[in-house]
Amino acid sequence: MNPAHDNDPRDDDTLAAEYVVGVLSADERRAVSARIESDPAFARLVDQWEAHLSPMDEFVPAEPPASAKRKLDERLFANGPAEAGSRSSGPAGLWSSLALWRGLTAAAVVAVALLAVQPYLGQPGQPEQGAGRLVASLAPQQSDVHYFVVYDARENDIGLSHVTGERGADQDFELWVIEGDQPPASLGVVPAGTSVHLAVDQALSRKIEQGAVFAISLEPRGGSPTGQPTGPVVAAGDLREI
Amino acid sequence: MTAPDITKLIVRTSMKDRAAFDLLYRHTSAKLFGVCLRILRDRAEAEEALQDVYIKIWAKADRFAVSELSPISWLVAIARNHSIDRIRARRRATVELDEATGIVDPTPGPEALTMAAGERARVFSCLDELENDRAAAVKAAYLSGFSYAELAERFGVPLNTMRTWLRRSLMKLRECLER
Known part of the structure; x- marks a missing residue:
């Protein structure tokens, strides 16, 4: 070793x-x-x-010659600048990038890794709104279940990217949003798949925008029978703007 | 450019946004080139290293989110580690190079990495708690990328002594930083 x-x-x-x-x-x-x-x-x-x-650390900043950037671009993009361009910022680019998180179980030991990608994701010229798209990492809680969440306020949509962790037979993952001391509100059972979407109603959108926490619990197939989490919380993370 | 701005550019770079990557390069390449030069002490090699560093940044920008480091510290760590890998690989005596080129010591007005002067003062006050030569060995290793063998030669102590020095010093340093 x-x-x-x-x-x-x-x-x-x-x-x-x-x-x-x-x-x-x-x-x-x-x-x-x-x-x-x-x-x-x-x-x-x-x-x-x-x-x-x-x-x-300390260093003397030194401007590199322009040729360094030119060579860098040649090395990085020479074989497909068009491809590099088409991958910028679109949903496909986002998800393929999030797919890179797969295997990055370093996140498992980081309490929460979260990023707000609006307004950074905005296409040039696209009007920016107060609440846009946000990304959170739902980090494992004594499990290996790890999801990435993208919340899109404009579309009232939550996208979930499955990073690691499997549900057992006869079990489902259920996504919850928890606001302050309020009881968790269900966003529904997480469909199986690497990249899935859930619709969000307006009341839940408000909670999310006010800085609620997301959690995923392990429930019997079909979701919690009680309307509240009954199984262990296997992943959680918060979502806020930075 | 502020830390949150650089964070945004790194995040956008992780989404393979070339415009963000270009801006990130524009705002950080002088710093990272400075780091490569400090360790490699060879302009041509530092230029190559800088390209490699940004290729790594392009490929690994998504990892930033799981790091505890500030955005600039994260970028500098990539540049430092890559530069150290390069000097180890070239197997030339850094000690000789260093005497030959004479650009070892930070010239007047080096830029400290950390934005928080307090953190910097703290690490140096903790280094002051170490014996002088041991603190000097830690600094020489960190800033110039000397190997154990090179440090042993510079400080005129056996290799194993240098290992013991450095390990104990690092643990003491951390204990002081966490105090």
Whole structure:
């Protein structure tokens, strides 16, 4: 497991610190990089060390030559600028990008990763409205169930992208919106599929826009028989504008 | 450009928005080029490294959301790590290079990474709690990307001693930062 020195036992925390401070050999760094990609708990240790040490950083900004950007564009986009263009901001682009989150179970150990993508997603020239599209990560709660949620106020629509975690046979995931001390309100059973949509009525839209929390619970097939969550909350996250 | 602005550009870049990526490059490339130069100390190589760094940013922008780092710290970490990978790979003695080119030490007026001066003061006051040469070793490793072997040579101590120094120093540093 230990990439280098015999008789040199190191715990993960030490290894993460050594990677961040930069003292490891080429082979060790390769091994650590691979581990960051595959081991979310370890990636989090590395992230924490970056956060500890980065205030030490200092550098002299230097303008790179224009040729650097030209070469970068050639390397990135030479084989299909049209494709790159067509993927910008459309729903397909969004979902294929969200699909990249698959396997990113680093999110599992981050309390909540959330992003509000309106107005950033707005197409140029498109009128911006007060409440637009918002994205939240519903991070696992003692489970491996992870969903991404996109709420679109204009369409009264919630899109759910299934990242990880399976429901058992005879069970369903049910999506809830929870506002302050109010009891959770059901948004319905989450249909099976990697990318699904739920309609939202106006009362629920208001709750969402006021900064409600989303939660997913595990329920008997067909949804909670009581109108309130009966099973464990397997994923949760909040949604607010940043 | 403020941190929230850079956050927006990273988010849009993760949606493969090229206009946002271009803007992100425009607003951050001088900083990241500065980081590459500091570690690589070779302009041509730093230019190549910078391209690699932005290719990684394009590919991995979605990871930003699961990081605890500020947007600039996140970008700088990519540039730093890539530059360190490169100097390790080229297997030339950084120590010699450093003497040859003489652009090791930050010139007057380096830009601190962190926007919060308080955080920076804190990390340096914690470094002050370490013995002088150990604090210097931590700084040299972090800012210049020296390996254990290079640090041992520079500080004139055996390799294993340097390992022990650095590990203990890092743990003490964190303990102080979390105090």
